[in-house]
Amino acid sequence: MAQSFQQEYMQMPPMTRTYTTACVLTTLAVQLDFVTPFQIYFNQELIFKRFQIVALFVNLVFLGSAFTIMLVYVWSRRNPYVRMNFFGLMNFQAPYLPWVLLAFSLLLGNSVIVDLMGIAVGHVYYFLEDVFPQQPGGLRILKTPRFLTYIFDRQDDPNYNPLPEERPGGFNWGEGQVAGEQPHQD
Template sequence: MAQRGLAAEFWQVPAVTRAYTAACVLTTAAVQLELISPFQLYFNPDLIFRKFQVTGQAPPGYRYCRMLEEGSFRGRTADFVFMFLFGGVLMTLFGLLASLFFLGQAFTIMLVYVWSRRNPDLRMNFFGLLNFQAPFLPWVLMAFSLLLGNSVLVDLLGIAVGHIYYFLEDVFPNQPGGKKLLLTPSFLKLIFDAPEDDPNYRPLPEEQPGMDPMDRQQ
């Protein structure tokens, strides 16, 4: 019964979050079982462009990914996928410049940043010690990472990419003279979004039993 409940819960998760989480879990499991090496997953431009290796392990940002997909991206799956693609491409380019090879944490911070800026009035608590507004969450996580002795460059990369997306999507279009610059490609809408109803469509009246359809036109 517990397995059925877990499976049911998994299939209730929105599609993009479900795929993202499954990829993270399967990748982590493969590394832990020594089926693959972490060095086969890190971002290596030489291997990508010369040997066509697909790379990129990401830690699960499940919670914020799901809240985004069920919140501000509800009914906009194609736009959500486009945010993934936009963030991934931009992060890869910045990673090349900064010589950063493990970008999973940066991607998670990007999701956290976008979610936090779209929920500015939400109060949060960190380990029961610190209360703050949601927009401070990425910076709190970065400070905690610094306390653990980790480099903050990856976190800063995620914050930077998240801010660029947030500014182009939520801020600039609402400025005087601003306009929407991030336009989701039509092929993504065709794949991920349900077709819109035609406002001019008028269904034919239901036929009564035994009536010839030609008689209804007379």
């Protein structure tokens, strides 16, 4: 069990592994009272010193939830055939997951502004990264800075062995035989 968890953890892309680790460590640090949430919040004074502008327009001090919903939105759009189950109550396709989470937040009485912001940012990212470049005359507007590609792109590493990309629900149409036809035996 521990070995498979470690293998799964090490097979995550570096940025995903870093973000996941940071979320877990930050949560533990807050829960164990090593830091308070107000020591790690979004500080509007830093907007003018370091040009931080995401939360300025929506008056949010904690952006982690919006970022998580954004990641859920992008994942759900890239995996449209994955079947989801919400607490055993309802089944749906993955693209509906952000909306189900938004409805659940609403039922719990939480503000949906954070979820809506995450969905909006996720949609813009998905459109600019996956949809627009595939259109006639489209191009990739979002490009990874070269220094990040240099640091994190491990294609030249002979030990790098990424998992094959899986799209659950996909089918290998055309790789079989004609229905009713006997297989050829050579």
